[in-house]
Amino acid sequence: MNLNLADIKPVEIMPGLHGKLVHSEHMSMAFWEVEKGAIVPEHAHMNEQIMYVMEGEFQFTLEGDTKIYHPGDIVIIAPHKKHSGIALTPCRLLDVFSPVREEYR
Template sequence: MSDSAVFFENETTHWEVVEDKIQRQIGGFDDSIMMVNVRFEKGGIGALHHHHHAQVTHISEGRFEVIIGNEIRVLKKGDSFYIPSDVMHGVVCLEEGMLIDVFSPMREDFIK
């Protein structure tokens, strides 16, 4: 196994522009799991969507309005949330920050 398959250094790992005010950086993956850093500027919106992947997200910086199913909560640095498979969810960035998303299985659509 090569170093590039197991180590993802911030300075050398590409950030992809997802849309206005949102960028993502893949931090590691195999077929069963994927970690992604998602950087938001204030006002960035992760639009409501759903996918077959289970997801756990940790808020490493900032403050976000988080919508999961019919529930809405304002969460901040240090908080986390879980999204079951196929449940509608989204976020609004209230204070510049970063989410650390973990998906199972990996998000094939994030790999180009």
């Protein structure tokens, strides 16, 4: 299957968090456009996750440890670890999940 990111319609998963979602058999990718001030409430899931900051400043808390991430920063999130975040500026983020984030299909 071939796709072009420009052809994927964004979905607002939570207020201010707009994602273009791509799924394969075993993984999901989410290309996020995040509005300044958008909050990702604390949560955990069974998926392993890698977050990559493409643009902006994103404050991210993983298991109680809070840091501000900038373009080029990568965070690896093990399954079942509590995490949350807030966009300090408009952001573009890429998340990769394994296995598939079924709730995002």
